[in-house]
Structures are given as structure tokens and as C-alpha cells.
Amino acid sequence: MENLVLQALSGLASASSLFLVASGLTVIFGVSRVVNFAHGSFYMLGAYLAYTLVTQLPRGHLGFWGGVVGAALLVGLIGLAVEVLLLRRIYRAPELFQLLATFGVVLIVQELTQMVWGAQDLLGPRAPGLRGSTEILGLRFPLYELFLIGVGPVVLGLLLLLFHRTRWGTLVRAATQDREMVGALGVNQRMLFTSIFFLGSLLAGLGGALQLPRESVNLHMDLSIITEAFVVVVVGGLGSLTGAALAALLIGEMHAFGILIAPKITLVLVFLVMALVLVVRPHGLLGKPEAAARGGQGSAEPMIGPAPGPLRWLALTALGLAVVVPPFLGDYALSVLTELATAVLFAASLHLIMGPGGMASFGHAAYFGLGAYGAALAAQWLGAPMLVGLALAPLAAGVFGLVFGYFCVRLSGVYAAMLTLAFAQIAWSVAFQWVEVTGGDNGILGVWPDAWAAPKLVFYYLALALCLGATLLLRRVVHAPFGYALRAQRDSALRAEAIGINAFRIRWLGFALAAAAAGIAGGLFAYGKGSVFPTFMGIPRSVDALLMVLLGGVQTLSGPIIGALAFTGLQEQLVRLTDLWRLILGAVIVALVLFFPQGLAGAARARWEARHGDA
Amino acid sequence: MLQVAGLSAYYGRAHILDDVALDVGGGEVVVLLGRNGAGKSTTMKAIMGLVPPSAGNVRFAGAEIGGREPFEIARLGLGYVPEERRIFTGLSVMENLEVGRRPATAGLRPWTPERLFALFPSLGAMRDRPGGRMSGGEQQMLTIARTLMGNPRLILLDEPSEGLAPVVIERMAEAIRALKAEGLSILLSEQNLHFAQLVSDRATIIEKGRIRWSGSIAELLAADEVREQYLSV
Ligand SMILES: Nc1ncnc2c1ncn2[C@@H]1O[C@H](COP(=O)(O)OP(=O)(O)OP(=O)(O)O)[C@@H](O)[C@H]1O
Ligand SMILES: [Mg+2]
Numbered sequence: 001m002e003n004l005v006l007q008a009l010s011g012l013a014s015a016s017s018l019f020l021v022a023s024g025l026t027v028i029f030g031v032s033r034v035v036n037f038a039h040g041s042f043y044m045l046g047a048y049l050a051y052t053l054v055t056q057l058p059r060g061h062l063g064f065w066g067g068v069v070g071a072a073l074l075v076g077l078i079g080l081a082v083e084v085l086l087l088r089r090i091y092r093a094p095e096l097f098q099l100l101a102t103f104g105v106v107l108i109v110q111e112l113t114q115m116v117w118g119a120q121d122l123l124g125p126r127a128p129g130l131r132g133s134t135e136i137l138g139l140r141f142p143l144y145e146l147f148l149i150g151v152g153p154v155v156l157g158l159l160l161l162l163f164h165r166t167r168w169g170t171l172v173r174a175a176t177q178d179r180e181m182v183g184a185l186g187v188n189q190r191m192l193f194t195s196i197f198f199l200g201s202l203l204a205g206l207g208g209a210l211q212l213p214r215e216s217v218n219l220h221m222d223l224s225i226i227t228e229a230f231v232v233v234v235v236g237g238l239g240s241l242t243g244a245a246l247a248a249l250l251i252g253e254m255h256a257f258g259i260l261i262a263p264k265i266t267l268v269l270v271f272l273v274m275a276l277v278l279v280v281r282p283h284g285l286l287g288k289p290e291a292a293a294r295g296g297q298g299s300a301e302p303m304i305g306p307a308p309g310p311l312r313w314l315a316l317t318a319l320g321l322a323v324v325v326p327p328f329l330g331d332y333a334l335s336v337l338t339e340l341a342t343a344v345l346f347a348a349s350l351h352l353i354m355g356p357g358g359m360a361s362f363g364h365a366a367y368f369g370l371g372a373y374g375a376a377l378a379a380q381w382l383g384a385p386m387l388v389g390l391a392l393a394p395l396a397a398g399v400f401g402l403v404f405g406y407f408c409v410r411l412s413g414v415y416a417a418m419l420t421l422a423f424a425q426i427a428w429s430v431a432f433q434w435v436e437v438t439g440g441d442n443g444i445l446g447v448w449p450d451a452w453a454a455p456k457l458v459f460y461y462l463a464l465a466l467c468l469g470a471t472l473l474l475r476r477v478v479h480a481p482f483g484y485a486l487r488a489q490r491d492s493a494l495r496a497e498a499i500g501i502n503a504f505r506i507r508w509l510g511f512a513l514a515a516a517a518a519g520i521a522g523g524l525f526a527y528g529k530g531s532v533f534p535t536f537m538g539i540p541r542s543v544d545a546l547l548m549v550l551l552g553g554v555q556t557l558s559g560p561i562i563g564a565l566a567f568t569g570l571q572e573q574l575v576r577l578t579d580l581w582r583l584i585l586g587a588v589i590v591a592l593v594l595f596f597p598q599g600l601a602g603a604a605r606a607r608w609e610a611r612h613g614d615a
Numbered sequence: 616m617l618q619v620a621g622l623s624a625y626y627g628r629a630h631i632l633d634d635v636a637l638d639v640g641g642g643e644v645v646v647l648l649g650r651n652g653a654g655k656s657t658t659m660k661a662i663m664g665l666v667p668p669s670a671g672n673v674r675f676a677g678a679e680i681g682g683r684e685p686f687e688i689a690r691l692g693l694g695y696v697p698e699e700r701r702i703f704t705g706l707s708v709m710e711n712l713e714v715g716r717r718p719a720t721a722g723l724r725p726w727t728p729e730r731l732f733a734l735f736p737s738l739g740a741m742r743d744r745p746g747g748r749m750s751g752g753e754q755q756m757l758t759i760a761r762t763l764m765g766n767p768r769l770i771l772l773d774e775p776s777e778g779l780a781p782v783v784i785e786r787m788a789e790a791i792r793a794l795k796a797e798g799l800s801i802l803l804s805e806q807n808l809h810f811a812q813l814v815s816d817r818a819t820i821i822e823k824g825r826i827r828w829s830g831s832i833a834e835l836l837a838a839d840e841v842r843e844q845y846l847s848v
Contacts, residue, residue, distance in 0.1 A: 170706065174714045177704065181703075183684070183685045183689075184695045185695075185717075185761065185765060186690045
């Protein structure tokens with residue numbers, strides 16, 4: 001009994017920390033509608049800056065608390081700078097572009113942090129005056145945890161006061177509902193946005209700084225906290241402060257008791273709860289349906305037409321080269337080309353969901369990974385030959401696509417993106433934590449092709465044939481009646497229903513089909529590498545796929561292909577040439593979003609049309 | 616006070632306004648009349664900077680405001696009352712007014728919540744009520760009051776009579792006459808000729824995004840064929 005109470009208390013302490021970060025994320029979203037991936041980076045920066053300040057300042061109360069507050073303020077200023085330099089320019093861009101741009105910031109901050117503080121974990125000092133522990137029900141409980149339990153409600157109270165008792169807060173709440181109208185009443189929205197970013201980032205920095213006495217400071221803090229903060233914010237309802245507090249409580253306690261009951265599946269549990277909440281309440285516990293996004297102007301999506309003549313010739317030439325040249329290449333080049341082929345199919349499959357389907361997926365790597373694990377597990381546990389493994393890959397991915405998709409395609413916008421992310425994280429957690437079956441972090445090794453396909457050249461041709469075949473099939477699907485139905489429901493679900501299209505079923509099937517295609521790519525990737533790892537399903541790989549599609553442009557069929565080639569090629573070169581590849585990749589992402597919001601293929605097409613008159 | 620000349624505006628590729636010209640003098644009430652979809656709301660949005668004008672000039676109080684941002688235009692003393700009302704539903708009446716509050720304008724008596732409650736008595740009885748729990752008529756009064764809190768010299772009033780009961784329309788007309796008496800200029804958009812003639816000095820008729828007729832209310836009432844052609848349904 002006493003144990004349970006203590007467990008509940010430590011759950012409260014985690015909930016408090018989680019709430020600090022999530023509250024910042026949710027107020028930023030409420031006003032700017034930007035889902036800020038970099039929020040986790042601000043949290044990490046808060047911890048690092050606090051480490052430096054606290055260890056440099058004189059010891060004692062002033063040094064410690066001054067360091068914590070100073071770090072939070074500094075992070076607030078960094079957030080302000082990011083808003084002014086980057087986000088302010090892309091408020092009108094599509095949601096996924098904004099998400100991507102903030103992910104670029106994540107990469108940049110990671111690299112810079114490593115440059116400044118190094119790769120090793122740092123251990124900060126403990127809080128003066130709160131070093132010891134106290135006795136609760138005869139058991140010892142750390143004082144600092146008790147202090148943290150108090151911080152959450154105090155911050156919540158202060159924020160509620162700020163939002164309900166000041167003019168600034170009133171303006172922010174008004175802008176959360178209708179920012180254009182607030183502007184028409186004479187309020188400078190830019191100031192409002194910048195200040196809300198300052199506040200939100202400050203909260204993230206404070207959350208990070210307060211972790212200093214609790215855990216080591218490391219380079220993985222950003223992505224681990226951001227996924228949890230996303231869960232909290234989405235479960236609570238995007239933009240709702242009290243919702244975030246409730247959700248933080250729920251998730252914090254679930255962690256605490258999950259460890260007691262089923263330590264193996266704590267990660268899965270968290271995302272399962274998020275999925276459940278979203279299925280029952282599509283806008284989170286206290287969220288409101290997204291107002292018909294006022295203030296942003298969406299432009300009508302252009303139709304997908306056949307590729308212009310020259311592009312067709314270019315494609316045929318590239319294909320010719322891909323067939324003729326490889327016999328003259330070495331093994332390394334052949335592996336790279338094989339990887340390129342799978343990347344093309346991976347991107348094309350995501351494109352089906354995003355382009356013609358008009359849905360957002362932030363967890364497409366799940367299906368790539370499920371394909372890879374399907375093939376690898378069959379090889380490992382059943383001794384299945386390669387062709388069986390390759391057949392199982394799309395099957396596994398497709399079946400899970402059907403199951404996950406059943407829930408995901410009911411939602412739209414950010415909530416849909418977050419649910420796909422949640423399912424991907426569930427898949428990832430299972431691969432990561434179910435060590436007996438999946439080997440956990442060590443992955444499954446020795447997934448090699450059968451003897452006949454063992455030569456790199458043969459395997460390359462196999463991969464090329466399968467990926468090309470599947471990509472062309474996806475293209476055909478887009479122009480088949482199914483593809484028209486898919487686009488019809490994207491453009492207007494209501495009108496599509498009126499002409500007898502079952503929008504839900506079409507979206508669902510489209511989602512599953514894309515998942516199966518990603519599974520083929522994953523299976524081939526596994527045999528090409530000879531191994532599978534949980535990272536195949538990680539967030540970074542989902543972002544890779546998004547980058548390929550967005551790089552290429554969502555509204556052209558050639559987009560994902562060009563995007564996959566450009567992205568994989570770029571990454572390959574960067575990793576080889578420089579240690580700073582994350583910095584450069586991040587900067588490239590940011591630059592692309594800023595300068596080519598239509599993607600590369602879109603930009604090329606626009607130039608082409610400008611030069612040759614409107615097609 | 617407000618002069619619009621050669622104003623043109625697009626929604627995407629659709630050309631909505633073409634060479635719109637109108638002007639409103641100091642202390643004057645001018646009504647922009649036209650059928651559904653004629654371009655009344657778009658004209659107001661283009662003046663306010665909410666729809667970027669593609670060509671033309673908008674001069675307000677001696678300054679060119681075409682192409683400026685809405686908040687800058689509002690700060691110059693141009694108030695906008697949207698047709699859809701766009702009350703902040705999560706905010707109380709008092710908070711809605713607070714969002715609109717701006718410093719006083721020289722030469723005009725500054726608006727306070729109390730003065731506005733005298734103008735719209737029903738609002739005074741529900742100061743703490745969330746905007747989402749008000750009737751359409753109450754919301755219409757609140758949206759006007761909210762804009763007045765900015766102490767504008769001129770307000771763009773987009774179809775204030777829409778969806779209101781006849782009694783409420785009468786009261787709305789009284790309120791508008793009271794505003795005019797304060798020295799406020801008003802550009803009103805209307806389909807309801809009866810309501811328009813109660814409050815306006817002059818009328819301008821718009822049809823398919825072009826100005827078709829301008830003149831005094833008396834002239835309009837005399838010109839049967841004009842009303843027949845552009846306003847009858
Ligand atoms: N957001 C928009 N996108 C595209 N077209 C629009 C949009 N808003 C209005 N339109 C079109 O512009 C034209 C003018 O519309 P506007 O709203 O200015 O008319 P109105 O005179 O105010 O009509 P009403 O009396 O119904 O309010 C109409 O043909 C309308 O269909
Ligand atoms: Mg209108």
C-alpha cells in the first residue's frame with residue numbers, strides 16, 4: 001500500500017515535468033497552429049544551458065536557481081529567434097511543411113549541441129536545500145521530487161492567471177480562435193506570435209533545466225521528450241492548457257504504475273492510451289474541433305497531369321542507365337543503388353496517402369519496418385526462403401496498415417498525423433522492447449538473400465524490378481477509378497459521398513495499399529542490408545519519407561521519385577563527406593521549406609510552365 | 616474621409632471586383648447595395664486589407680492604405696464589422712470588448728463599455744456571458760460594440776440587418792443613427808433597402824463586382840428602373 005502511494009507520488013513528479021513542456025507546446029500550437037518539433041530541442045537546450053550556468057555560477061541557492069531561471073530565459077530567447085527568423089515566414093505553408101521545417105531545426109540544434117557540449121552524458125549538481133529525502137508513510141521520498149510535484153500546479157495556476165487576467169492573455173485566447181479577426185481589430189499578430197513563442201520556449205527550457213538534478217543531460221533528450229509531449233498535448237486536446245495538465249497526469253501516473261505492472265510494455269502503453277483517446281474523442285480530452293482554419297489561405301490543389309515530354313525522356317534515360325550501367329559498378333555502388341530503389345518505392349507509397357489521398361502520415365516508417373521485420377522474422381524463426389520472406393513483407397505491412405489505418409483515416413490534419421505517429425511508435429516500442437523475439441536494440445542479423453540472389457548485382461536487379469514494378473502499379477492506381485475516388489474524397493468528402501463514394505473505405509484501402517507497398521520496400525531493404533533494427537521504424541525514418549515526398553512535391557507523380565533520389569543521394573554524400581551532416585541536412589530542409597514550398601518537382605514544373613506558357 | 620478608386624480583387628483566379636469606386640465623406644452614412652454575391656463583402660475586405668487588392672487606390676483620412684496590413688489599417692481609425700460577426704465565442708462580452716480596445720481618437724468621444732451598454736442595453740445585462748451563448752442579434756450588437764471600442768473614425772458595417780427580427784432591425788437603425796450623430800462615418804452594406812433608407816445619406820449599387828449606380832437615397836427611391844434592375848429579387 002505504502003509503495004503504491006510513493007509510486008503515485010513519483011508519477012505526479014513526472015507529470016509535473018511533462019506538463020511544463022507540454023504546456024509550452026500547446027499554447028504555441030493554439031495561437032500559431034504550428035506543431036513545433038523543435039520544442040523538444042528547446043527542452044534539451046534548457047538542460048544543457050542550466051548545466052553550464054549552474055556549474056559556472058557560484059555554488060549555493062543563488063547559483064542554482066539563478067542558473068535554472070537563466071537557462072529558461074535564454075531558451076525563451078532562442079525560441080523567439082527561431083520564430084522571427086524561420087516560422088514567421090511559413091505560417092501560411094501547409095502543416096506538414098511547418099512540421100518538417102521545425103524538424104530541420106531539431107537536426108541543427110542536435111549538431112550544435114554536440115559541438116558545444118560533446119557527446120558524453122553530463123551529470124549536474126543536485127538542488128541546494130533539496131538534496132535529501134523525507135519520510136512519507138515510513139518510506140523515504142526525495143525532497144526534489146516533492147518540489148517538482150508543486151511546480152506543475154503553480155505553473156498551471158500562473159498560466160491560467162496570465163491567460164485570463166491580462167490583456168495579453170485575452171488577446172492570445174482570441175487569436176487562438178480567429179487570428180484574422182484579431183488583426184482586423186488592430187492587434188499586431190506578429191508581436192503576439194513572437195511573444196507566445198518566447199513564453200512556450202521558456203516553459204520548455206524551464207522543464208529541461210529542472211531535470212538537471214534528476215537525470216543526466218544527453219543528446220537524446222529532445223526526441224524522447226517531444227514524442228511524450230506530443231502524446232500529452234494530443235490526448236489533452238491541441239491548444240488546451242487544462243487538457244494538457246489532465247493528460248500529463250494520466251501519462252505520468254501510467255508510467256509510474258506501468259513500470260510496476262508490466263515494465264516491458266510501458267512505451268507501448270503510452271501510445272496505446274493516446275490511440276484509444278483519439279478513437280473515442282477525436283479532438284482529445286478537452287480539445288475543440290479545429291475551426292475552419294481562418295487566416296491561412298489554402299490554395300486549390302492542381303490536378304495531376306501526365307509528365308511533360310522532356311521529363312518523360314529524362315525518366316527513360318535514367319531508367320536505361322539504371323539497367324545498363326550497374327554491371328560495371330562495384331559492390332558498394334550496387335548497395336547504394338539498391339537502397340535508392342527501395343527509397344523510391346517507400347516515397348511513392350507515402351505519396352499515395354499524401355498526394356491523391358490528401359491524408360497526413362507521420363509514421364509511414366512503421367510499414368517499411370513491419371515489412372522488414374516480417375521478412376526477417378520469417379527468415380529467423382521459420383527459416384523461410386527469401387521469396388517467401390519477400391511475399392510476407394507486404395502482407396505483414398498491409399495487415400497492420402488495415403488495422404492502424406482503420407483508426408487513422410477517420411481523423412484529419414494534425415490529429416491524423418499524430419495518430420499515425422503514435423501507431424508507428426507502438427510498432428517501434430514493440431520491436432525495441434520485445435527482446436526475446438526481435439532482439440531489441442541489437443536487431444536481427446543474418447537476413448541474407450538466398451544463394452541465387454546473393455551476388456549484389458542480381459539482388460540489385462531484383463530490387464529494381466520489384467520497386468519499379470510496384471511504383472508503376474501505384475501510378476496506375478492513381479489513374480484508375482480507385483484513384484479518382486481517392487482524389488474525389490480528398491477534394492470534397494461530402495460531394496464524393498453524394499456520388500456514391502464511400503470516403504472512409506476508399507481512404508482506408510488507400511492507406512493499407514500504401515502500407516503494403518512500403519512493406520515491399522522494407523523487405524527488400526532488410527535483405528539488402530542483411531539485418532533489421534528498430535530504427536527502421538523510428539521517427540527519423542518517417543521524416544525521411546516525408547522529406548522525399550515534400551522535396552519532390554506532393555502534387556506531381558514524379559515528385560516522390562525525384563525526391564527519393566535527391567534525398568538519398570544527398571544524405572549519402574553528406575554522411576560520407578562530413579561529420580556535420582545533420583547540421584547541413586537540417587539547414588537544407590529549412591532552406592527548402594523557405595524557398596521551395598512546392599517541392600523540387602513543383603518548382604521545376606512552375607519554371608517549365610512559365611517558360612513555355614500555361615499548359 | 617474614405618476614397619476608393621479603381622479597386623480590383625481576385626479570389627485565386629476568379630476576378631471578383633473590377634474597377635470599384637466609391638467615397639464616404641466625414642460624418643456620412645453611405646450604403647453599398649447589391650444582391651447576394653454582388654461583391655459587397657469583398658469590397659469591404661479589400662478596403663480593410665483582408666483580401667489583397669490587385670489594383671486601385673484606397674485613401675483613408677488622407678493616407679494611402681492600399682496594400683497595408685489589416686492591423687495597420689485598423690490603427691489608422693478604420694473599423695471593420697464582419698458579416699459573419701466572428702465573435703470570440705470562448706470569451707465573455709467584456710473580454711470581447713477588451714480585444715477591440717484601442718486608444719481614444721482626437722475629436723471623438725472615447726468609447727467605454729458603459730457607453731456601449733447604453734447604446735446596446737441588452738449587452739449590459741450579460742457582461743460575463745461567453746460569446747458562444749448569445750443569440751444572433753446579441754452577437755451582432757457585440758460585434759459592432761467590439762469594433763467601436765477601437766474608437767474608429769469610420770466603420771465598415773457588413774449587412775448588420777441580416778437574420779434579425781424586424782423589432783431588432785428597428786433598434787439597430789436607431790443605434791446607427793446615434794453613431795452618425797456622434798460624428799462617425801459609416802460604409803454600410805445591405806440588401807435590405809427598407810433598412811438602408813432609414814439610416815443612409817447616399818447609396819452606391821454594386822452588381823457582379825462593378826459599381827452600377829451612385830446617388831442620394833432620395834434619388835434612388837425615385838429611380839424605379841434602377842431598383843428594378845439591380846435590387847429586386
Ligand atoms: N473565399 C472566397 N473564395 C472564392 N470566391 C469567393 C469567396 N468569397 C466570396 N466569393 C465569391 O465572390 C463573389 C462576391 O462575394 P461577396 O461575399 O463579396 O458577395 P456579397 O455581395 O457580400 O454577397 P452576400 O449578400 O451574399 O453577402 C461571389 O461570387 C462569391 O461566390
Ligand atoms: Mg456579403
